[in-house]
Amino acid sequence: MDLLDTTVVPEHAHEIKEDAREFAAEHIAPNAAEYYESGKYPWEILEDGMDAGLVAQDISEEYGGRGLDLHQILAIAEEFYRADAGIALTLQLASFGCAIVEEYGNEEQKEEYLRPVAENEQISGLAVSEPETGSDLAGMDTTAEKDGDEYVLNGEKYWIGNGVEAQWITVYAKTGDDPNNRYGNYSLFIVPTDTEGYDAEHIPEKMGFRASKQAHIEFNDARIPEENLIGTEGAGFYMVAEFFNHGRIIVGGHGLGLAAAAIEEAADFVHDRSAFGRNVSEFQAVQHILSDMRTEFTAARTLNWQAADHVANKDNAGYWAAMAKVKSTETANDCAERGMQLHGGRSVLTENRISRVYRDVRIPVIYEGANEIQRNLIYRQAQW
Numbered sequence: 001m002d003l004l005d006t007t008v009v010p011e012h013a014h015e016i017k018e019d020a021r022e023f024a025a026e027h028i029a030p031n032a033a034e035y036y037e038s039g040k041y042p043w044e045i046l047e048d049g050m051d052a053g054l055v056a057q058d059i060s061e062e063y064g065g066r067g068l069d070l071h072q073i074l075a076i077a078e079e080f081y082r083a084d085a086g087i088a089l090t091l092q093l094a095s096f097g098c099a100i101v102e103e104y105g106n107e108e109q110k111e112e113y114l115r116p117v118a119e120n121e122q123i124s125g126l127a128v129s130e131p132e133t134g135s136d137l138a139g140m141d142t143t144a145e146k147d148g149d150e151y152v153l154n155g156e157k158y159w160i161g162n163g164v165e166a167q168w169i170t171v172y173a174k175t176g177d178d179p180n181n182r183y184g185n186y187s188l189f190i191v192p193t194d195t196e197g198y199d200a201e202h203i204p205e206k207m208g209f210r211a212s213k214q215a216h217i218e219f220n221d222a223r224i225p226e227e228n229l230i231g232t233e234g235a236g237f238y239m240v241a242e243f244f245n246h247g248r249i250i251v252g253g254h255g256l257g258l259a260a261a262a263i264e265e266a267a268d269f270v271h272d273r274s275a276f277g278r279n280v281s282e283f284q285a286v287q288h289i290l291s292d293m294r295t296e297f298t299a300a301r302t303l304n305w306q307a308a309d310h311v312a313n314k315d316n317a318g319y320w321a322a323m324a325k326v327k328s329t330e331t332a333n334d335c336a337e338r339g340m341q342l343h344g345g346r347s348v349l350t351e352n353r354i355s356r357v358y359r360d361v362r363i364p365v366i367y368e369g370a371n372e373i374q375r376n377l378i379y380r381q382a383q384w
């Protein structure tokens with residue numbers, strides 16, 4: 001059974017997919033249980049991923065990366081997440097936010113900030129969410145006030161991947177206060193994490209994605225030069241919204257990898273287990289559950305890869321990205337739930353892969369925009 005086969009994957013992503021599969025089998029899967037238990041940041045695996053040319057390589061060749069495109073990053077996501085979601089997120093977040101700098105930044109910013117990430121000397125992050133606001137992008141409170149040739153940042157960010165580990169992060173902050181132009185009040189900035197007034201600490205332990213780390217950041221009069229503004233002041237909301245279209249296709253891949261793991265575990269378990277003098281897989285009710293899991297998985301995967309084409313072609317991207325994210329991440333939840341039931345009592349042993357998957361699937365339905373927000377986007381951007 002090869003659930004993540006290449007049927008829906010375009011030819012140019014096959015090779016990187018194979019590399020990612022081999023890497024996941026050698027470096028991620030065998031270490032998944034240990035990192036889940038310890039909750040440690042997987043530095044060693046991150047470095048192995050860098051050596052394998054699979055980390056931060058979405059940055060273009062011009063700035064030192066491999067220029068991997070959306071389909072190639074999606075292919076890596078499926079393979080990595082099938083092996084372990086927490087380690088996978090850490091590997092995939094090493095260049096989080098860089099695509100924004102590449103798309104909207106100037107030459108100096110790209111040379112100074114993208115190249116070290118592409119060359120794996122630094123890692124980055126993206127800080128949008130706040131302790132009191134996550135879904136409402138036009139409701140964030142962190143401010144960036146202009147003072148001479150600097151911006152002064154004040155406020156808090158929460159859930160920020162690599163907020164402690166990164167050398168710099170892209171920060172979303174309020175630069176205007178026009179109630180009639182809610183979407184024009186925000187801008188994006190490159191903020192080095194050694195800036196005075198930048199303080200970050202890890203948030204408390206999570207039940208899932210244990211090998212990834214998020215931070216609570218406080219900005220107390222953190223001053224950055226005006227050159228660190230990305231693109232135009234007031235355009236931050238639109239830049240982030242565009243960036244999330246790509247991100248949601250990849251998060252769909254997170255769901256697909258997790259769903260594949262759940263199906264594999266469920267199928268293995270019922271084929272190895274007996275009850276009432278029969279193999280559990282012989283019960284028709286069990287076969288129907290496995291059939292439903294595969295049907296939903298195949299539907300989700302087909303949609304996700306089709307949506308990737310639409311997003312890559314900028315063809316109603318927001319609509320397709322939101323649908324892919326909803327379908328793939330919720331399919332992961334359904335598959336994990338059913339996989340748990342098929343494991344009987346053993347489902348709740350924390351050392352078992354199915355119970356890791358069950359805890360992990362709760363997260364992609366939330367990050368990169370909770371699925372309720374995706375449904376709002378689908379409705380608004382659909383033609384009725």
Ligand SMILES: Cc1cc2nc3c(=O)[nH]c(=O)nc-3n(C[C@H](O)[C@H](O)[C@H](O)COP(=O)(O)OP(=O)(O)OC[C@H]3O[C@@H](n4cnc5c(N)ncnc54)[C@H](O)[C@@H]3O)c2cc1C
Pocket residue numbers: 125126127128129130131132133134135136158159160161209214363366367368369370372373376
């Ligand atoms: C592991 C992890 C990693 C993350 N990494 C990052 C990161 O690197 N950078 C970053 O900026 N953020 C990150 N996030 C934050 C994530 O994007 C937010 O958690 C998410 O956007 C939801 O925001 P919230 O948690 O504040 O929920 P809220 O906005 O408070 O929403 C709570 C719930 O209310 C409901 N709801 C809210 N609004 C609506 C609506 N309009 N209609 C219907 N229902 C609604 C939904 O059920 C939603 O789940 C991460 C989160 C997690 C869990």
